[in-house]
Amino acid sequence: MKHIIRVCTCTGCQANGSLEVFEGLCRAVSGRKKECEGKGIEIEVKETGCTGLSETVPNVLVEPSGILYVNVNEDKAERIVDSVINNYVIDEMLFELDGKKYGKLTDVPFFALQERVLLARCGYTTPLSLSDYIESGGFEGLKAAVSMKQDEIIDILKRAKLRGRGGAGFLTGIKWRFLKNAKGNEKFLICNADEGDPGAFMDRSLLESDPFAVLEGMLIGAYATGATRSFIYIREEYPLAIDKVKTAIDILKENGYLGNNVLEKFSFDIEIRKGAGAFVCGEETALMNSVEGKRGQPRIKPPFPAERGIFGKPTNINNVKTYAFVPLILRNGPEWFLDKGNGKSSGGTLLICLTGKIRLNGVVEVKMGTALRKVIYDIGGGLKSGKRLKGVQTGGPSGGCIPEALIDTEIDYESMQELGSIIGSGGIICIDEDDSIIDLCIFFLDFLEKESCGQCTPCREGIIQMKDLIIKIKERKASEQDIAMLEKLAVYVRDNSLCGLGQTSPNVVLSSLKYFRDEFERRISGKPVFKINEKCTGCHLCFLKCPVKAINGSPKEIHEIIQEKCIGCGICYDVCKFQAIDKE
Amino acid sequence: MKVRINEKEYEFQESKSILDACSEIGLNLPTLCHHELLEPRGVCRLCVVEADGKLVTSCTTKIRDGMSIETHSNKVIESRRMNLMLLIADHQEECLSCNKSTDCLLFKYANEYDIHGIPFEKIDKEEFEPDESCYSFRRDLKKCIKCGKCVEVCNVLQKVYAIEYSKRGKDLKMSTAFEYPINETECTFCGQCVLNCPTCALEEKYEASDLMWAINDKETVVACQVAPSVRASIMEEFGKNEGITVGKLVSALKMIGFDYVFDTQLGADLTIMEEANELLERIKENKGLPMFTSCCPAWVKFVEDNFHDFIPNLSSCKSPQQMLASVFRTYFAGKLESKPENIKLASIMPCTAKKTEARRYEFIGDIDFVITTRELSRMIKEFGINFEALDESEFDCPLGESSGAGAIFGVSGGVCEAALRTAYETATSKKLEKVEFEQIRGVDFFKHGEININGRVVRFAVVHTLGKARELLEQIRKGEAHYDFVEVMACPGGCIGGGGQPIPTDMKTIRERMQRLYTIDQLKKARRSHENPDIIRIYGEFLEQPLSKKAHALLHTKYMKRSYYSDKKG
Amino acid sequence: MEKEGKTVIAGESRVLEMLQEINKNEGYISRERLSSISRELGIPLSLLYGLVTFYNQFNLATSGRYTIEVCEGTACHINKSSEIKRAIKDAAGISVDETSSDGLFTLRDVRCLGACALAPVLRLNKKIYSKMTYEKTKELIFKLKKEAEGEAKLK
Known part of the structure; x- marks a missing residue:
C-alpha cells in the first residue's frame, strides 16, 4: 500500500516552519522503514504546492486517505507517520471550525465551496516534478x-x-x-x-x-x-x-x-x-x-x-x-x-487572496460572479473574534472599500466597477468595526505617495494633498469645504493622471466618501466632541443607549467613548444623569 | 481630415498633435513640459483638452478625422486650475522679489486662470539648499515644479547628462550625481536648462547689480562689449520693436553710463584672422585635422570633459569675447590714464557659459563682468530708457568696427562661413565671387560642404546642440566621417539660441534672429574680417601678423583634460 | 542594437541586474563602485544615481549586521506592524533607515512580502518571521544581541 504525505514548502508555509515539519516527517519515515517493509507499506514524504489555507500552516495532507492535518509542527511529525502506519486519524490535529471537526480536505468548507481550477494541482503534486505535471494533464x-x-x-x-x-x-x-x-x-x-x-x-x-x-x-x-x-x-x-x-x-x-x-x-x-x-x-x-x-x-x-x-x-x-x-x-x-464564469463578460474563475480580520486567511478560487458574502462567511469563516464586518477593501491600493451592506454583491468586473472599486489582482481585505476607514485611506495614500513615479502633477501632487486633507479631517481641523475639495481633488486625479496608478489612486478615497461619509463628516471641526469625565459612576446607561456601541466600560467602572466609532449623536450626553459627559 | 475645435470645423491635411493643430488655427494652449525639439512626454498635464468627451493631453494625442475637441470647456478649465493650484502649493512663492516673475510660466498661467488663494497646505521646502557653486547659474529647487524639461534638455538634446531624475513620487528631484554641486559635474554651463525652466528654479547668476555699482563709481572706467546675438534679440524684450537698432542700443548703453562701448564682432574678426590662418597651416602640414572651432565655451568644456582625444583638434584660438578683452587690456588700456585696477570690462552676451569662461584660470582678470541679454534688458528698464527718444550712436574706436563675417558669428554656420571667406582669399589671393555659403546656413542640425583651395578640397561641417556634436565626434572616432574643419555651437541655432537669451526662445524666434544677423552682414561695407579697417590697424600697430609671437601670447590658449568622480570617496 | 535580426541586450539594459548583484553581495553600493560601473559601461554617473535612487532595493550606505525589514503591507498594517517597529525602537534604539550604534541592526521598510496570512511579518536577513508581536520582536533582538556578545567574547 503506497502512501504519500505532502507538506507545502512555499514562502508563507516555510515562514511558519514547514521545512522543519518536512524534515521531521522524513526522519520519522526512515526511522520506521523496516516496520513499513514488514507491513507491506510504502510511505513517501513529498513537497507540494500551497493549498491556500494559510491560516493554519504548516498543513499536512495524507494520501490516499485525503486527511488534512493542520497547525503541524516538527514534534507532531512522528505521530503523523504513526497514524499512517497504523491506519488511524489523529483527532486533535484535524481542522476544526465552530465546534465541528473535518477529516478530509475535500470536506472542509473552505475547500469544498471553491472551484479549484488554477489551484487544482496545489497540494497534490510536487511543484518542480515534470512527471507529476505531465501526469496531471500538463x-x-x-x-x-x-x-x-x-x-x-x-x-x-x-x-x-x-x-x-x-x-x-x-x-x-x-x-x-x-x-x-x-x-x-x-x-x-x-x-x-x-x-x-x-x-x-x-x-x-x-x-x-x-x-x-x-x-x-x-x-x-x-x-x-x-x-x-x-x-x-x-x-x-x-x-x-x-x-x-x-x-x-x-x-x-x-x-x-x-x-x-x-x-x-x-x-x-x-x-x-x-x-x-x-x-x-x-x-x-x-x-x-x-x-x-x-x-x-x-x-x-x-x-x-x-x-x-x-x-x-x-x-x-x-x-x-x-x-x-x-x-x-x-x-x-x-x-x-x-x-466557470459569470455568464456576462468574463469566463473562468477568480483567484482571491483573503486577508485582514478574516478567520481563515489564505488563497481561494471561486467562480466569477460568486457573492462576496459567500467568500467571506462560508469559505473564509467570517471574522476573527466575532467582531462585526465593516466592509472589505478590494483591489489593493487601486481599489476601493465596499461596505457590509453591499456584501451580497457578486464579484465580477462590472459589479465592482459600478460600486467604485475594482477586482484588481484579486486581493480582498476584511475590516471590522474597530478599523478606521480614515486610517485606511491615509495608509493607502501614504503607500502611493512613495510608490508614485512622480512624473505627472495630478498623481504626484494630488496624492500628497489628498492625504494631507484627510489628516486634517482626522485631526478635526477641517471644514465642510475641505471635504468637498477632497472629493473634487480625487475626481481630478482620477481624470488627469498619466497612468493607471494615478488614475486609480483616488478610488479608496472616493469609495470611502461614498459609503462611509459619516466617518469624515462627524470630524468636521465645530462638530461636538463628547468625552466622559471623572464624574462617571459606571451606571452603564450610556453604554446601553449608544446606537453604534461606541462606549467601552464595565458596570461600576469609569466608561470611555471610542472616538473612532462615535457618530456625535449626543444621546449619551442627553441620558447621563451625572454630568459625566463633556461636550466640546 | 475634418476636426471640430470649440464647435467650429477645420480642415487639416496631415496628422498632427492637437496642440499643434490648435496652434495653427491661432490657439496657444498652456504647456509646461513641452519642448519643440523633443518628443512630447505628457507629464505636466496642463495642456489637457476634451477630445470626444475624454480628457487627454493635447501634446501627445493626434487629431483624427471626425474628432470633436473642446479646449476651454468647464471641465478643462477646472482641471487646469486644479493643476496650477497643486503646483503653487509645492512652490516657494517669492514673486515680488523673484528675478523671473516677468518670464515665469506659473505666474503667467496663475494670472490667466484667475487663481486666488489655494485650498491646500503649502509643502515645506526648507530642506532644499540652493546650489550656487558655479559662475553661470543658480539652482533653487524650492521653486522646481518638476516639469523635467531641464533633465530632458540636458540628456536628450545636449547629451551632457549632468542632471537626471532621482528618487520618485513626492521625493522626485532633479539631481546631479550624488547631489554634487553642479560645478563638480560634466555640466558645460550652456544654460539650455535655464532657458527652458518655466519657473525661477534655474536662473543665471546676476551680475548686473555689481556692474551698476562699478559704473556709478567715479574712479573706475567701465567699458563693455556687445555680442552680435544681443543686438539681434534685445528688441524682443521691448515688444519686438524693430526700431531698436544697434545704434540705439549703443546709445542706451552710453546712457546707462558705460565709458566705452565696444563690439564683440571685432573680437570675432580677430578670431577669424587667427583661426583661418591656423586652419591653413594645419592643412598645409596635414596635422591636427579636423580642426574644431573653440569660440563656444560650453563646447570647449564638453571636449575637455568627455573627449580627451579630441583636445589637440580644438583650435588654439580664444573666443571673440576673450580676444577682445586681451587686446583691450594691452593695446587699449595702455592708452588710458587710469590705473589698470580701475579699468573694468563687461561683456554683454547671449550666453551663460561665458560667465564661467571669463573666470577660467587662463583668462581671469581680463573680463570683470558678464551679463546676459535678459540682465541687460532689466538694466535698461530700471533706467526707464525710452528707445523712441534715442539717437543712433556708433561703437567706440578702436574696438568698434566690424565686418559682416564678424556679425554672423551669432548663428550656426556663421563662424565657419566667416573663416572660409578669409581662408580662401588669403590662400588663393583671389576674391570669392559669392561670400554667402548657403549650404551651411539655416537651422538643420548638421550641415556640410566643400571648397577647393588651391587644388586641395577642404571639407567642412557645422553642427549645433551638443547632442549632435557628440554624435559627430563618435562618427569621426569610428572613421565614418572625414572633415577638415568643423564648427560646433552648443545651443540650438547657435549663440542666438543661447542660455541668456530672451524668453521664449523657440524655432520661430531663432529664425527671426538669424535673419536679422544675415541682414546686418549684407548691409556691412566690409564683408570679410580681413577687410575690417580696425583689424588692419590693430595688426599693423600692434599684433604684427596673424599667428605672430604676440598674437600667440595674447590671442591663443591651452585646454585641460578634466575628469570627475574618480577621486571622490563616499 | 541588433545582430542577425536579434536584439542584443546591451550592457546598458543589464545594468539593473549588475547593480542587484552588487547590492546583494556587498550589502550596499558605494560611490566608488557606481563610478567604476559608469566608466566600464559608458553610462553617465547621473543616470546611474537616478537608477539606484528610484528603486527601494538599493542601499547607498552600509547596513548593520542584521537588516530587519518590517513589512508595510495592508494586512500587516491592520494587524499592527507598528508594534514591531515600536519594539525595535525600544530594544535597539533605531527608527526606519537607521542603524543601531553597535552596528548590529538596521531597520528598513519593505513592501508587501506576500505572507499576508501570517501578518504582521518581518524579514531578518532573508528569513521571514511570522505573527510577530511586540514581545516576540524584543525577544528576537535580545537573542541576537546576546549571540553577538558571545561571539565577541570568544575573539
Whole structure:
C-alpha cells in the first residue's frame, strides 16, 4: 500500500516552519522503514504546492486517505507517520471550525465551496516534478495548440472571454491578436509577476506551487503570436518564487520544452528579470522601462506595447494567472471556461487572496460572479473574534472599500466597477468595526505617495494633498469645504493622471466618501466632541443607549467613548444623569 | 481630415498633435513640459483638452478625422486650475522679489486662470539648499515644479547628462550625481536648462547689480562689449520693436553710463584672422585635422570633459569675447590714464557659459563682468530708457568696427562661413565671387560642404546642440566621417539660441534672429574680417601678423583634460 | 542594437541586474563602485544615481549586521506592524533607515512580502518571521544581541 504525505514548502508555509515539519516527517519515515517493509507499506514524504489555507500552516495532507492535518509542527511529525502506519486519524490535529471537526480536505468548507481550477494541482503534486505535471494533464494544452493555426488559438481565447487577471481586465485574445498582427521580425512576451498589491500573494503562491503551468501558458502564447523571446519580471521580494521559476525553466530546457526546437514547431526562450522594489513597475509600460535597465517610469500610450514595446519591438504583457489559465482553456475548451464564469463578460474563475480580520486567511478560487458574502462567511469563516464586518477593501491600493451592506454583491468586473472599486489582482481585505476607514485611506495614500513615479502633477501632487486633507479631517481641523475639495481633488486625479496608478489612486478615497461619509463628516471641526469625565459612576446607561456601541466600560467602572466609532449623536450626553459627559 | 475645435470645423491635411493643430488655427494652449525639439512626454498635464468627451493631453494625442475637441470647456478649465493650484502649493512663492516673475510660466498661467488663494497646505521646502557653486547659474529647487524639461534638455538634446531624475513620487528631484554641486559635474554651463525652466528654479547668476555699482563709481572706467546675438534679440524684450537698432542700443548703453562701448564682432574678426590662418597651416602640414572651432565655451568644456582625444583638434584660438578683452587690456588700456585696477570690462552676451569662461584660470582678470541679454534688458528698464527718444550712436574706436563675417558669428554656420571667406582669399589671393555659403546656413542640425583651395578640397561641417556634436565626434572616432574643419555651437541655432537669451526662445524666434544677423552682414561695407579697417590697424600697430609671437601670447590658449568622480570617496 | 535580426541586450539594459548583484553581495553600493560601473559601461554617473535612487532595493550606505525589514503591507498594517517597529525602537534604539550604534541592526521598510496570512511579518536577513508581536520582536533582538556578545567574547 503506497502512501504519500505532502507538506507545502512555499514562502508563507516555510515562514511558519514547514521545512522543519518536512524534515521531521522524513526522519520519522526512515526511522520506521523496516516496520513499513514488514507491513507491506510504502510511505513517501513529498513537497507540494500551497493549498491556500494559510491560516493554519504548516498543513499536512495524507494520501490516499485525503486527511488534512493542520497547525503541524516538527514534534507532531512522528505521530503523523504513526497514524499512517497504523491506519488511524489523529483527532486533535484535524481542522476544526465552530465546534465541528473535518477529516478530509475535500470536506472542509473552505475547500469544498471553491472551484479549484488554477489551484487544482496545489497540494497534490510536487511543484518542480515534470512527471507529476505531465501526469496531471500538463502540456496537453500546448500539444493541442501546436496542432492549430495561430488565429484558431486566439479565437478560442476570445470565445472563452479570458480577461487579464492583472487588474486592467482587458480581453487576452484581443491583446494576443494585436501582437500576432504586429509588424516586426522579433516579438516579445512578458509575464508580469511584479505582484505589488499589499494583501495579494496569489501570484507568488502560483509561481511557487505550479510554475510549469505559467510557463506552458507562455509557450502557447509564443506559438500563437510569433514571439520568440520573453521575460518573467518577478519582484525581488519573492526570492523563493524566483528560485522555483528558475529551476522550472532549466528543467524545461533540459527536456526540450524551451530553446530552439520546441515540439519541432517553434523556438522560444524565457529569461528572468527581478524587480528592484518599485510598485509602479507593475504597470506595463513602467515594467518595460525597468526591463530595459531604466527608471521604472510609465510611458504614454499610444504607442501601445504591441506596436512598440521593449527595445522598440512589439511586446505583449500578461499577468501570471492569465498565462496559467491558457493551457487549461486549450485543453478543456472555451465552453468549459465560460461555464466557470459569470455568464456576462468574463469566463473562468477568480483567484482571491483573503486577508485582514478574516478567520481563515489564505488563497481561494471561486467562480466569477460568486457573492462576496459567500467568500467571506462560508469559505473564509467570517471574522476573527466575532467582531462585526465593516466592509472589505478590494483591489489593493487601486481599489476601493465596499461596505457590509453591499456584501451580497457578486464579484465580477462590472459589479465592482459600478460600486467604485475594482477586482484588481484579486486581493480582498476584511475590516471590522474597530478599523478606521480614515486610517485606511491615509495608509493607502501614504503607500502611493512613495510608490508614485512622480512624473505627472495630478498623481504626484494630488496624492500628497489628498492625504494631507484627510489628516486634517482626522485631526478635526477641517471644514465642510475641505471635504468637498477632497472629493473634487480625487475626481481630478482620477481624470488627469498619466497612468493607471494615478488614475486609480483616488478610488479608496472616493469609495470611502461614498459609503462611509459619516466617518469624515462627524470630524468636521465645530462638530461636538463628547468625552466622559471623572464624574462617571459606571451606571452603564450610556453604554446601553449608544446606537453604534461606541462606549467601552464595565458596570461600576469609569466608561470611555471610542472616538473612532462615535457618530456625535449626543444621546449619551442627553441620558447621563451625572454630568459625566463633556461636550466640546 | 475634418476636426471640430470649440464647435467650429477645420480642415487639416496631415496628422498632427492637437496642440499643434490648435496652434495653427491661432490657439496657444498652456504647456509646461513641452519642448519643440523633443518628443512630447505628457507629464505636466496642463495642456489637457476634451477630445470626444475624454480628457487627454493635447501634446501627445493626434487629431483624427471626425474628432470633436473642446479646449476651454468647464471641465478643462477646472482641471487646469486644479493643476496650477497643486503646483503653487509645492512652490516657494517669492514673486515680488523673484528675478523671473516677468518670464515665469506659473505666474503667467496663475494670472490667466484667475487663481486666488489655494485650498491646500503649502509643502515645506526648507530642506532644499540652493546650489550656487558655479559662475553661470543658480539652482533653487524650492521653486522646481518638476516639469523635467531641464533633465530632458540636458540628456536628450545636449547629451551632457549632468542632471537626471532621482528618487520618485513626492521625493522626485532633479539631481546631479550624488547631489554634487553642479560645478563638480560634466555640466558645460550652456544654460539650455535655464532657458527652458518655466519657473525661477534655474536662473543665471546676476551680475548686473555689481556692474551698476562699478559704473556709478567715479574712479573706475567701465567699458563693455556687445555680442552680435544681443543686438539681434534685445528688441524682443521691448515688444519686438524693430526700431531698436544697434545704434540705439549703443546709445542706451552710453546712457546707462558705460565709458566705452565696444563690439564683440571685432573680437570675432580677430578670431577669424587667427583661426583661418591656423586652419591653413594645419592643412598645409596635414596635422591636427579636423580642426574644431573653440569660440563656444560650453563646447570647449564638453571636449575637455568627455573627449580627451579630441583636445589637440580644438583650435588654439580664444573666443571673440576673450580676444577682445586681451587686446583691450594691452593695446587699449595702455592708452588710458587710469590705473589698470580701475579699468573694468563687461561683456554683454547671449550666453551663460561665458560667465564661467571669463573666470577660467587662463583668462581671469581680463573680463570683470558678464551679463546676459535678459540682465541687460532689466538694466535698461530700471533706467526707464525710452528707445523712441534715442539717437543712433556708433561703437567706440578702436574696438568698434566690424565686418559682416564678424556679425554672423551669432548663428550656426556663421563662424565657419566667416573663416572660409578669409581662408580662401588669403590662400588663393583671389576674391570669392559669392561670400554667402548657403549650404551651411539655416537651422538643420548638421550641415556640410566643400571648397577647393588651391587644388586641395577642404571639407567642412557645422553642427549645433551638443547632442549632435557628440554624435559627430563618435562618427569621426569610428572613421565614418572625414572633415577638415568643423564648427560646433552648443545651443540650438547657435549663440542666438543661447542660455541668456530672451524668453521664449523657440524655432520661430531663432529664425527671426538669424535673419536679422544675415541682414546686418549684407548691409556691412566690409564683408570679410580681413577687410575690417580696425583689424588692419590693430595688426599693423600692434599684433604684427596673424599667428605672430604676440598674437600667440595674447590671442591663443591651452585646454585641460578634466575628469570627475574618480577621486571622490563616499 | 541588433545582430542577425536579434536584439542584443546591451550592457546598458543589464545594468539593473549588475547593480542587484552588487547590492546583494556587498550589502550596499558605494560611490566608488557606481563610478567604476559608469566608466566600464559608458553610462553617465547621473543616470546611474537616478537608477539606484528610484528603486527601494538599493542601499547607498552600509547596513548593520542584521537588516530587519518590517513589512508595510495592508494586512500587516491592520494587524499592527507598528508594534514591531515600536519594539525595535525600544530594544535597539533605531527608527526606519537607521542603524543601531553597535552596528548590529538596521531597520528598513519593505513592501508587501506576500505572507499576508501570517501578518504582521518581518524579514531578518532573508528569513521571514511570522505573527510577530511586540514581545516576540524584543525577544528576537535580545537573542541576537546576546549571540553577538558571545561571539565577541570568544575573539
